[in-house]
Amino acid sequence: MAVNTVPLSLKPFRIALVQLGQVTPDKSKNLNHAREMIMKAAAGEGATKPDLIVLPECFNSPYGVMHFPVYAETIGFTSGVPYDMESSESESVKMLSGAARETEIWLVGGSIPERDKSDSSKLYNTCTVYSPKGELVVIHRKVHLFDMDIPGKITFKESETLTGGSAMNMFDTPFARIGLGICYDVRFPELAMIAARNGCQVIIYPAAFNMITGPLHWEMLHRARAVDNQVFMSMCSPARDNATGYQAYGHSMVVDPMGTVLTQAGHLEEIVYADIDPAIFHSARAGIPVTTQRRFDVYPDVSREARVVIGSAGKVPN
Numbered sequence: 001m002a003v004n005t006v007p008l009s010l011k012p013f014r015i016a017l018v019q020l021g022q023v024t025p026d027k028s029k030n031l032n033h034a035r036e037m038i039m040k041a042a043a044g045e046g047a048t049k050p051d052l053i054v055l056p057e058c059f060n061s062p063y064g065v066m067h068f069p070v071y072a073e074t075i076g077f078t079s080g081v082p083y084d085m086e087s088s089e090s091e092s093v094k095m096l097s098g099a100a101r102e103t104e105i106w107l108v109g110g111s112i113p114e115r116d117k118s119d120s121s122k123l124y125n126t127c128t129v130y131s132p133k134g135e136l137v138v139i140h141r142k143v144h145l146f147d148m149d150i151p152g153k154i155t156f157k158e159s160e161t162l163t164g165g166s167a168m169n170m171f172d173t174p175f176a177r178i179g180l181g182i183c184y185d186v187r188f189p190e191l192a193m194i195a196a197r198n199g200c201q202v203i204i205y206p207a208a209f210n211m212i213t214g215p216l217h218w219e220m221l222h223r224a225r226a227v228d229n230q231v232f233m234s235m236c237s238p239a240r241d242n243a244t245g246y247q248a249y250g251h252s253m254v255v256d257p258m259g260t261v262l263t264q265a266g267h268l269e270e271i272v273y274a275d276i277d278p279a280i281f282h283s284a285r286a287g288i289p290v291t292t293q294r295r296f297d298v299y300p301d302v303s304r305e306a307r308v309v310i311g312s313a314g315k316v317p318n
């Protein structure tokens with residue numbers, strides 16, 4: 001697929017990470033709570049409202065392979081085709097779209113279990129993104145499934161009930177081109193590299209790291225992907241809840257292109273904000289010019305063969 005390397009110019013903007021707690025077995029309670037927290041995030045901190053709000057992985061359902069088939073919703077999104085929200089079968093998509101429209105803020109709607117419309121045997125872990133008009137502009141289906149087995153510590157096998165997505169997805173806003181991944185996707189540097197080489201200045205992952213690898217790798221992976229690619233990098237986690245089967249690490253975070261942590265939540269429910277400053281992006285790239293020193297005569301540019309989808313809500317100024 002063609003690589004679009006024409007970057008949109010990065011503008012200053014404010015991001016809000018909603019580290020949601022209280023994911024219960026009752027989906028409508030989860031949706032109501034998420035909506036309330038989006039409204040709270042939209043009200044902003046001090047006088048400044050955010051331009052983009054992010055929710056965590058699997059926010060409408062308990063996180064577990066046995067839960068995905070029970071909570072899965074059919075979305076039926078086709079890239080490049082305007083999505084008909086009126087006839088959407090997904091209550092989560094309708095809630096998220098309404099919240100984005102009401103707040104007039106871009107929304108990365110965490111992720112939800114999705115059932116494929118054309119093949120109901122296939123389930124995905126899917127992130128949906130909304131414009132401030134409530135349009136569904138792009139979806140990202142988790143590409144790399146979280147199949148981990150560290151004996152005596154953590155065993156989880158998403159592939160028991162989920163199928164991996166087959167494309168790298170990004171979207172354009174008036175302030176940045178933003179790449180998407182979901183949680184375990186962050187461990188695959190190719191995905192972030194492909195996003196950065198396609199002009200993303202920011203990469204966002206709804207996530208839910210576990211209590212074994214979270215303390216070891218969460219911050220390190222943020223900083224590694226940020227510094228390797230000289231981009232802003234963020235993962236938004238659920239809050240930790242000792243009452244659930246899967247305990248998330250929390251610590252939702254934003255890191256700048258020099259690897260500096262701009263904001264970090266604790267482990268309880270919390271909203272954290274960060275200001276994205278283009279000056280840091282440009283000075284990192286000017287001072288450490290790795291983006292212009294690639295040696296494609298020595299190794300190939302794997303991003304050229306990648307399956308990339310760029311969603312946008314109409315015309316975005318350059």
Ligand SMILES: NC(=O)CCC(=O)C(=O)O
Nearest residue numbers: 146183184208209210213
């Ligand atoms: N939900 C996930 O993909 C968890 C990934 C994780 O914990 C990791 O260590 O990777």
